[in-house]
Amino acid sequence: MATRYWLLKAEPDSRVVKGKDVKFSVDDFEAVQTSPWEGVRNYQARNFMKEMQIGEQAFFYHSNCKNPGIAATAEVAKMAYPDYTAWDSSHPYFDAKSDKDSPRWYMVDLLFKSRTRHFVPLSLIKRIASGQGDQPPEEVKYIGEDGVRALKAMDLVTRGRLSVQRVEEDAWEAITKLAENGGWDASTLAKSSKSSKGRKKKTDKTTSNDASHEELQDEAGTSTTPKPQERDDEVDEPVPKKPRTRSKRKQEDEGDEDKPATRTRGKRTKTS
Numbered sequence: 001m002a003t004r005y006w007l008l009k010a011e012p013d014s015r016v017v018k019g020k021d022v023k024f025s026v027d028d029f030e031a032v033q034t035s036p037w038e039g040v041r042n043y044q045a046r047n048f049m050k051e052m053q054i055g056e057q058a059f060f061y062h063s064n065c066k067n068p069g070i071a072a073t074a075e076v077a078k079m080a081y082p083d084y085t086a087w088d089s090s091h092p093y094f095d096a097k098s099d100k101d102s103p104r105w106y107m108v109d110l111l112f113k114s115r116t117r118h119f120v121p122l123s124l125i126k127r128i129a130s131g132q133g134d135q136p137p138e139e140v141k142y143i144g145e146d147g148v149r150a151l152k153a154m155d156l157v158t159r160g161r162l163s164v165q166r167v168e169e170d171a172w173e174a175i176t177k178l179a180e181n182g183g184w185d186a187s188t189l190a191k192s193s194k195s196s197k198g199r200k201k202k203t204d205k206t207t208s209n210d211a212s213h214e215e216l217q218d219e220a221g222t223s224t225t226p227k228p229q230e231r232d233d234e235v236d237e238p239v240p241k242k243p244r245t246r247s248k249r250k251q252e253d254e255g256d257e258d259k260p261a262t263r264t265r266g267k268r269t270k271t272s
Contacts, residue, residue: 005057042163057074058073069121079128143174147177230270
C-alpha cells in the first residue's frame with residue numbers, strides 16, 4: 001500500500017462554544033503530546049479519518065486565525081473509533097442523532113511529532129499555487145516545478161474549507177521542503193494577504209453562493225447541490241438539529257470551512 005499523508009486543522013485562538021473554549025494551538029498539542037481528534041462533524045472529514053492507519057503522517061494546521069498555516073507534524077497513534085463527545089449534551093458539537101449504539105461520528109488519536117522549523121503560511125502556498133506556469137518564486141525555487149504543480153493540486157488550495165484532508169506525497173514533500181528551508185519574507189506575505197482580502201470582500205458580495213464554496217456532503221461523502229439559504233458558515237453537511245443562530249465570524253484567507261476538530265486543553269491521553 002502506498003504511503004498516505006494527511007492534514008488536520010485546529011483553532012489556535014480562543015473561541016468559546018457552549019461555555020467551553022475550543023482553542024487548540026501547536027503549544028497545546030505539544031504539551032499533551034497525544035490527543036483525540038474529536039468534534040469533527042463533516043461526513044467527508046469523518047470518512048478520511050476512518051481511512052487512517054497507525055503510523056501515517058499528518059500536518060497540523062492552524063485554522064480560523066489571522067495567519068493560518070502549517071505549524072507542526074503529527075502521526076496517527078490510534079485508528080478511528082466512535083467520537084463519544086457527539087452524545088455528550090454539554091459538548092460544543094453534541095449531535096442528538098448519534099449515540100453509543102449507533103455512532104455517527106468517529107475520531108483518531110494523533111501523536112505530536114515536531115514543530116515545523118519554519119511556519120508555512122497559507123498565504124505562501126496560495127501565492128505559489130496562483131503563479132503563472134509552474135516556475136516557483138525565486139525565494140523558494142528549491143521546490144522546483146514539480147513542487148509548484150503539487151501545491152496547485154492540494155485540497156488546501158482547491159477545497160480549502162474541509163478540516164481533514166488528504167495530502168499527496170509530492171505535496172507532502174514540497175511542504176516539507178518549505179518548512180525546512182524557509183526563505184520567504186513573512187512581512188511581504190502579510191501585506192499581500194491584506195491586499196487580497198480587501199479585493200476579495202468586494203467580489204464576495206456577488207459570488208458568495210457560487211461554485212467556489214465547498215459542496216455539501218451527504219453521509220456517504222457524495223456531493224449534493226447546496227441551497228444558498230441553507231448554507232452554514234462552519235458546517236458543510238446537513239445540520240441534524242433545527243437551524244441555529246450564531247454570531248458572524250470573520251473569515252480569513254481560507255474562506256468558509258467546516259469546523260476544525262475541538263480539543264479539551266490540558267487533556268492527556270494514552271495510545272493503545
